Amino acid sequence: MTDENRPPPDWAGDVSLGVKAWVGDSPSTPHTATSPPTERRQKKRGGRSRTKSFAERAEAREARQAAAAAEVQADPEGVARTIVLDSLTGQARTRKELADKLAKREVPDEVATELLDRFTEVGLIDDSAYARQWVESRHRSRGLAPRALAQELRRKGVGDEEAKEALEQIDEDDQRAAARALVDKKMRSMATLDRQVATRRLAGMLARKGYAAGLAFSVVREALGEQDEELDEPHPDF
Structure with missing residues (x-):
């Protein structure tokens, strides 16, 4: 059976199930990039607090950035996959939101595009479904009208056609x-x-x-x- 004729998997379009299907029963080991620690750590000695100097904080920040850049350079696809999977766990994201995250981590454009295409093919990225869910939720919880919802969808990178289709839910x-x-x-x-x-x-x-x-x-x-x-x-x- 060709890829075109193969029916979509049961989890297609469902982010949480899709993530599980992608990583399997044994989730991949989280990437080793460390989260930025609190910039001001206080060490108490004898009742007096001592804080890191501006130069020390800047040096630590540069070290973290260098480590993150080295990680991307060593395995750009692995880092990109981890970023996308982490971002999709618990909530849906638009393709633009994910692309922005990858760009911020300096993942090469060709690697990001190929990975996002793959996630779109298997239904883990679906801007149409995202737009419908966003419109229904924001209209119900905040009472927003289509004009305001259209602006929000545009900021999130949802295309005009997808947004129009989603907004038609509200008469x-x-x-x-x-x-x-x-x-x-x-x-x-x-x-x-x-x-x-x-x-x-x-x-x-x-x-x-x-x-x-x-x-x-x-x-x-x-x-x-x-x-x-x-x-x-x-x-x-x-």
Whole structure:
């Protein structure tokens, strides 16, 4: 069976399972590059603290950088694979995010590209799936509108087509419901404000979340109108 006709593995697209499938039952030994220690270590002697001088810290930092560079030079593919696997463990990443990490460690471009291509082929890197998950999560938890979500996806390196497809999950009803939830929550702290001031602040809050002006003012007017009706309702006598 050719690679083109071979069905994808069960774990394709699932980051956590994909990482396990890549490393097998016996995970590869973590790379030996040491994490930067705290730049200021204090040694207490006789109740007095002594700190490393600026020159000593700079020397230690240069030594770490030299060791990391030597490691990459000795085994660029191994270092790159470890960086990518570590980055994908626990959460998905976009291809750009991973490429930036590899570039920061000075992994050669050709090595990075080949490795990222391989991870994309087996489904461990999937910008489309990442975008869909990101949009659903951020819209639900933060109430962000498509405009704000599109900006976030762009910063993460998600392509226009992938972003557009992911943003189609949110229709106008979803936006209106999320905007209303944000307004209702914010109104609790605005009971004493003038109607005009409250309108301006609520609409500004929605604008920062990415909502269009028309939708924002419509939701705000609706919420404030319902609030006024509730305040005007006579209370029954008991």
